[in-house]
Amino acid sequence: MDFTTVEKNLNDRGFQVTIFENQEEAVKYLETQINGQTVGFGGSVTLEQMGLYEALQSHNQVFWHWRIPEGKTGQEVKQAAAAAKVYISSVNALAKTGEIINIDGNCNRVSSIFYGHEKVYLILGENKIEEDYERALYRARNTAAPRNAKRLRINTPCAQKGEKCYDCKSPDRICRGLSVLWEKPTSGEFEVILVCQDLGF
Numbered sequence: 646m647d648f649t650t651v652e653k654n655l656n657d658r659g660f661q662v663t664i665f666e667n668q669e670e671a672v673k674y675l676e677t678q679i680n681g682q683t684v685g686f687g688g689s690v691t692l693e694q695m696g697l698y699e700a701l702q703s704h705n706q707v708f709w710h711w712r713i714p715e716g717k718t719g720q721e722v723k724q725a726a727a728a729a730k731v732y733i734s735s736v737n738a739l740a741k742t743g744e745i746i747n748i749d750g751n752c753n754r755v756s757s758i759f760y761g762h763e764k765v766y767l768i769l770g771e772n773k774i775e776e777d778y779e780r781a782l783y784r785a786r787n788t789a790a791p792r793n794a795k796r797l798r799i800n801t802p803c804a805q806k807g808e809k810c811y812d813c814k815s816p817d818r819i820c821r822g823l824s825v826l827w828e829k830p831t832s833g834e835f836e837v838i839l840v841c842q843d844l845g846f
Contacts, residue, residue: 646771648839654743659829661836668695671768671840675733680704685726686711687734687754690796691768691845697733705731710753723753732762735845736769737785744778745826745837746785750819758824764834770844778825786810790820792846 652662665671672695684701686692686709693711701707708726710719726732734754738746745767749755758765773789775781787810791803794817798804801818802811810820829835 646774646841648771648841651739651741651743651774652839654741655837658743658827659835660743661834662839663836664839664841666841668770668840668842668844671695671838672697672700675766675838676700676704679731682706682731683725683729684708685729685732685757685762687726687732687757689735689754689768689845690793691735691770692733694844695768697768723751727753727757727761730763731766732757732764733766733768734758736767736773737789737846738781739769739774739837740776740778740781741774742777743827744781746778746781747824748785748790748820749822749824752822755822755824758826759830760832762833764836766836766838768838768840768844770840770842772843773845785823786820789846794819796846 648664655662679701682705684705684707698707698709698712708722708729710722713719713722736745737748747755775784790810791808794801794804799817801815802813
């Protein structure tokens with residue numbers, strides 16, 4: 646995929662952009678950029694596929710509620726991630742026009758993306774890029790969220806019936822908060838990592 650348009654539009658919105666041919670190159674880059682830091686992770690199949698936690702854990706203090714240390718609770722790990730100097734997450738969809746979209750259940754991920762860190766890295770594969778905001782929003786709701794619901798094996802219509810949003814009222818519903826980054830927030834640094842391969846949902 647040609648990232649020229651989306652890179653320009655992200656730059657115009659204040660985001661730093663770095664592009665890699667594959668996930669291995671992206672991981673090596675992040676290992677050099679993040680050293681001796683406290684790092685928070687958002688829930689992400691992309692980060693899991695990349696093996697990024699294991700790569701960074703050797704020389705940083707990384708907090709991820711998908712890796713809960715003995716003696717800690719998930720809530721404690723989420724709180725530590727929210728207080729970390731660096732935060733890393735993927736996104737559910739990115740429009741070529743520059744809007745960055747996420748849907749969340751606990752909303753710890755979307756809140757941490759918005760505020761509280763010295764630097765935020767947003768990592769995504771080319772499969773998450775859509776032509777415009779409307780298509781990116783559709784992707785987040787009707788592709789990413791149902792696939793995550795199915796992965797979690799929860800009792801929602803999107804997980805049971807097929808890959809689309811039913812705007813359900815299920816107590817297991819995971820799409821409870823929607824975030825859109827129209828511009829880089831005024832506090833902190835933001836870097837979007839684009840990888841020329843499919844990653845995550």
